[in-house]
Amino acid sequence: MSVPIVIGLSAVIVALRDGEACVLTVRPRDTRTDQTSTLEGLPFGPFDPQGQRTFDLALRDYVTRQTRFELGYVEQLYTFGDKGRDAPLADVGAGAARVISVGYLALAPTALDTHAPDTNWSPWSRFFPWEDWRAGRPELIDTQIRPALEGWAERSNSRRDRVRLLFALDGAPWNEERVLERYELLYEAGLAPEAARDRHRALGGAPAEPRAFTPALGEPMISDHRRILATGLGRLRGKLKYRPVIFELMGEAFTLSALQRTVEAVSGVALHKQNFRRVVERTSLVEGLGRMDEETGGRPAELFRFRREILNARPAPGLSLSLLRE
Amino acid sequence: MSVPIVIGLSAVIVALRDGEACVLTVRPRDTRTDQTSTLEGLPFGPFDPQGQRTFDLALRDYVTRQTRFELGYVEQLYTFGDKGRDAPLADVGAGAARVISVGYLALAPTALDTHAPDTNWSPWSRFFPWEDWRAGRPELIDTQIRPALEGWAERSNSRRDRVRLLFALDGAPWNEERVLERYELLYEAGLAPEAARDRHRALGGAPAEPRAFTPALGEPMISDHRRILATGLGRLRGKLKYRPVIFELMGEAFTLSALQRTVEAVSGVALHKQNFRRVVERTSLVEGLGRMDEETGGRPAELFRFRREILNARPAPGLSLSLLRE
């Protein structure tokens, strides 16, 4: 076994900031020049096979040390091992190692106020602008993405079908969960700057250099981090519907409107107000506190709390937020 | 980096044999004694970081070479990295390496007739007898599992709740998807022989020795393979409901009854015949062939085929086999 394996743990840490669903990003410093990277990446740490007992503990430990807060909800996403799409070797100080990425999803309540150096809360829409349908169908899909994909798609029927289904062209409905498939399609079609960079490195080129990118196609990230982010966002969007994970993003007390805006920010679609309330109330996941919110214009709203105890008491804490499109 | 990392790929390969959902198992040979193991395990292969481009390709290649057939549907399950629950080191010929298990799920149509040496199609009920509710609630839950868990459960409320919810005690409904959580509970409670073995090895004991086990608690497997199998079964049961994966287990033509029996064998619950048909027909996932089946007693049944083309044509090939309990 000549080539050693290095396992990199990457975390998609999601929290709400100013009403937007954000992800914690870092700009790693180049060890030689001490310059921070122009591209953002996910919090990342190598797994120590000697000392660390589980991935889970290693990840929590790593994040706590780097950002000074403790992760609550954590779940494993996927393990990426494709050659040619691995993390930059420099990151982990390994010479000719094969780097395997284990991605994790973590959710944090809004309260936390971490600002370790070189970290930032970035709205995910910066990386996937086409995923935000809250204000209706994003124009850039038809003005930019569709034309850019035309040449690639017309090479086969299956490509055409994929583009149509994933980007909701020609009347196909939008499916907000397929974030990863959309990103992978753009990567395959060469429209993600990461693709060009990976090809370049495969040919023995120099380390990744940031280059101009089309804003409509989203900002690229370091190594395979945008791929992991897409996996995390898709997983979260799916999970909302059958597990009450959304409450991991809320504070102790919240209004139903705030809850709805959070679901909308994550899922990227607008919801029908009245029906959203009914669904939430029917599942009895929340409980009114009697207290009122101190306003932002209009009638004061009642504050609610998540009845966390039902997680142990009830069979399937189903939320089944059957996304009620407006 | 003193301790090298070894990545083991393990496959849960599911197929139907004689109407039962089975999983392909192997009995590895001891390299010294040339004896086959008394315990079964999953097909397993080390990942070569030098030569192999992706896990997916590595797994397919490995299975094809070992069993002479090509995998169709393949999906990654989970990556297990807990210290103390790793694969036996002897298996991969690595000295003091840290072994990480990447589990995969694969589905194979019944047709295939592989019989490589030392491999076997084992019904999953041998490993998880409590998961089969097709003939109603299994007696062993109340006669064996409940009493065996009593002492462990009474130590805290949360333990009691977990047992009640997962094993459907005291009127709690059965949730067929939580296969892994049930196995992990039994492991934690010390009722899986694997737990004793792992503890023993952690104390520097000799390699695992098979020992007597309670049949009601299922047969143990090599290393962490029963954990991976539980993950696979749970994932498959969940996926049935929102993706038409069940057809990966069927031949080209099948009767609706055969389809129903397959779903029942996988999900472990009995379904309502008439409503099952209605659901299948409404989704237009299948198409009648006009031909009739050559019987097994009673009126001949029409043969159907899976309309595979809808995978590219339709938005969400939802099957939503909302499990219609009888």
Place this chain on the structure above:
DNA sequence: TCAAAAGTGTTATCCTTACACCCATGT
């Protein structure tokens, strides 16, 4: 003729989705 398995018809109930409308507060 009867057992066995295939296949059809019908109905109450619940959930989804949409509609319209009223309430409490700040300016």
Place this chain on the structure above:
DNA sequence: ACATGGGTGTAAGGATAACACTTTTGA
């Protein structure tokens, strides 16, 4: 008074889940 956001009522349509029943074969 009126704009703003909070909150309620009601009803059509469809999916679910449960009934009971007929049809076609082999023995």
